[in-house]
Amino acid sequence: MRPQAKSRSDFKYFHAITTRWMDNDAYGHVNNVVYYSWFDTVVNQFLIVNNVLDIERSPVIGLVIETQCNYFASVAFPERVTAGLRVTKLGKSSVRYEVGIFRDGEESASAQGHFVHVYVDRDSRKPSAIPDDMRSLLQTIEVSQP
Secondary structure: OOOOOOEHHHOOEEEEEEOOHHHEOOOOOEOHHHHHHHHHHHHHHHHHHOOOOOOOOOOEEEEEEEEEEEEOOOOOOOOEEEEEEEEEEEOOOEEEEEEEEEEOOOOEOOEEEEEEEEEEEOOOOOEOOOOHHHHHHHHOOEOOOO
C-alpha cells in the first residue's frame, strides 16, 4: 500500500529551506539525495538551536542507522520548502524522526520520510541513554502513533 502524503498539521516543528541551483538534477527537479540532506538539516538544526547538541563537544552524539523517503510531487530550484519534523518513537538510546517536505503554500507533503538516530558515547561509540535535556526537548515534538 502506497503511503499517503501527510499534511503540515501532522508535524510539530518547522524549518524553512532555500533550494539551490546545484540541487536540481538532469531531469530538472531536486535530486533524491538532497531530501536526505534536508532531513538531517532539520533534525540537527532543531537540536542545536535548542541547545541540546553541541556538534564539537557533546559527550553523546546521534548516528543515523535507518532512513527512508517517499516522493509525491517534484520540487525544483528556485523554490523554497519547509521541513516539518516530529518524533514518533522515543526509546532509551534511539529516536525515530519523521520529516515532511512542503513546497511554499502547500498543505500536503511533496516528500516525507523518516530516520532513526541511535545515541552513542562520542568516544567509545557504544549506545548511550539520550540525555535528559534532549529527551525533554524531543518529547515536545513527539506524537502518538495509532
